Amino acid sequence: MYLVWLYTVQQHYRMLTGLLLLLLLLCGAGRGADSSLNMALEYVQQTAAENAVHYLPVAVSPTSPCGRALSTMVEDLQRNLTWPAFMMDSWGKNTDGILSGNKYNGLYDECVTAASPDSTIKGKYCRIHPSRLGNLDVEATFAHQQLPLGRAPGKLDFSLVREWAQKPRMTIFPEMEYGTCMPNVCTKEELQDSLAQYLVPTGVFPAVIFCEEQDTDLQFTDGDIGFVTLSMTWVIWCHQSNIPFPNTANILQVFQKFESILGQTLLNGYPSVDTFFFLSGLLLSYSVLKETKRTRSFNIFLFYSHRILRIVPAIGIMCGFQATVMRFFLSGPLSYVWNMSWQTSCAKNWWKDVTFVNNFIPDGGSCLPQTWYIAADMQMYLVAPLIILPLYFYEDIGKAWLLLLTALSAIIPAAIIYDKNLPPTTLISIDLSLYQKYFNLVYLPPWTRASPWLAGVWVGYIFFKQGNTRYKMSPLVVTVGWTLAAITGLLVVFGMYSYNHFISPTPYELMSCLTYGGLHRLAWGAALSWLVFACHNGYGGVVNGFLSHPVWQPISRLTYATYLVAFPVQYFLFYNSRDVYYFTHINTIISTVGAVVIAIGGALLLSLMAESPIVGLEKILLRPNHGSSPRKPAVQENVEPHVPTNGVSNPAFMTENIITTEKTLEASKTVTAL
Secondary structure, X not given: OHHHHHHHHOOOHHHHHHHHHHHHHHOOOOOOHHHHHHHHHHHHHHHHHHXXXXXXXXXXXXXXXXXXXXXXXXXXXXXXXXXXXXXXXXXXXXXXXXXXXXXXXXXXXXXXXXEOOOOOOEEEEEEEEEEOOOOHHHHHHOOOOOOOOOOXXXXXXXXXXXXXXXXXXXXXXXXXXXXXEEEOOOOHHHHHHHHHXXXXXXXXXXXXXXXXXXXXXXXXXHHHHHOOOOOHHHHHHHHHHHOOHHHEOOHHHHHHHOOOHHHHHHHOOOHHXXXXXXXXXXXXXXXXXXXXXXXXXXXXXXXXXXXXXHHHHHHHHHHHHHHOHHHHHOXXXXXXXXXXXXXXXXXXXXXHHHOOOOOOXXXXXXXXXXXXXXXXXXXXXXXXXXXXXXXXXXXXXXXXXXXXXXXXXXXXXXXXXXXXXXXXXXXXOOOHHHHHHHHHHXXXXXHHOHHHHHHHHHHHHHHHHHOOOOOOOOHHHHHHHHHHHHHHHHHHHHOOOOOOOOOOXXXXXXXXXXXXXXXXXXXXXXXXXXXXXXXXXXXXXXHHHHHOOOOHHHHHOOHHHHHHHHHHHHHHHHHOOOOOEOOOHHHHHHHHHHHHHHHHHHHHHHHHHHHHHHHHHHHHHOOOOOOOOOOOOOOHHHOOOOOOOXXXXXOOOOOOOOOOHHHHHHHHHHHHHO
């Protein structure tokens, strides 16, 4: 009720966040909106008047720019304008956990985004350190005064703490840092002098550590944005921004932070998953065609048994861990959520993950939610022989068949979106029921996610036909190819920017909805196709050098295990937290790095427990002659020489007519690193 009322009263989001926080924190839920607002403003006026000397440079001249800004704040607050309330609401106040040393940071973002209606006055956040010991410079200035320090310097007076804890929440306590918010025209020096004038006679030496206002000119470069794309880290980063959401302190400001360009890489980070569909199709088609050519046959039993033995044990281990002993590793005020919800669901629904049906029945719950991708990929794997084998045995028919399926992969999601009146993708502005309908009908099924997988099949087929040769391209073709691929990739990620807003999103019209909804995954696959094709043929430049670096090889071997382990690691970090999570992009990046590092360690353990033993067992039971030299075919001149892969399966690249181990290994690393 409050949200709807506030949205109609004030469109600007920074007003929405602070005011709603005031209403929820300070006002009863049963009161009317108008009376709640008045109560909140009256509270701010009263407490600000009582404690302003601790937070504002009230000792400045009334005729100075700072003094005039302070007068405007008071006048507008008395007129029930809300912008001064946001500044005062952001002040650091008495919070829980003071005996544990909790700091009074205040709300930085609420402060720096507060502004008068004409934007002539904006918020400036300052950090203040009051101390009974005193700063030497400040102490020297007021050395002539007799300061009643009371107890011995450096010791907290806990009797004062008990007394202070009963006072109104808008107070400070000596020797505990706190944050304040003042008009941006006021200087750090004016605040320092004013605080000293009022607090030093009481035995408190204040030191303004720093002051900062919002830098509206800060822009992210293409390099900044590109650095976080096409990798497993992108997937984990998107998950990391969502998992702490229920326990976020500034939950309303999260939507505001998502309004930025950087936020779009989180809101529309779904192409990171399409990258893995593309790679799956590429490696599968190339390896199937290559093996079929080598043996002149196709062993369907080995084809399916290899995949099942390869991926099911690891999923089973992680399901068992989450359904049983993971609860022993969780403690704290949030651990009950895991025990009552996630663990119960895991124990009940684990079979959906190991049988690859969880993307068909998502509303019933799942143990490992991220395995919807593995289920969709497995379903594509099941029909892969019907798509790939015709390319070898009936080449013309196979290409026509693959072309038809590629077209249908774009038409089907567009048709579903049109028929069900769905958005082009999951947007932050749509309601929950529409979001869930899109998720179930378009995001999860394999027939709506096949576009990048089929693009990978095309590339694998091209590499198979290319064999030992290298395509020669003119500089113009290379330049145009990289330019179109870069533009296409950026449009896929940022094409929904104007629609993907919480406040005042641009209404999407039918044609853009159908075009993006049907084509964006195929377009992403096409951009990746050029990237891999160019790198394979020696036109990758610095991109190929980066993706082919040896450092990626051991990490890429753990990609599957990392995908399974990352979510439980993020749950572990979240449900063990002792305090609310304050969302900023920096905090998310830092926590993502921690999750990635821990997940890689867990992935190594999972790989040693599940993947490595199964691979060895498979070689013994299903491939007893694995590694022996195959029988030479009758036509010797068409045989491609054996290429050592140094442990990298499915080498997808060949170079020149005379193949060298180093060149082939480098190209294999390129595909694996992607």
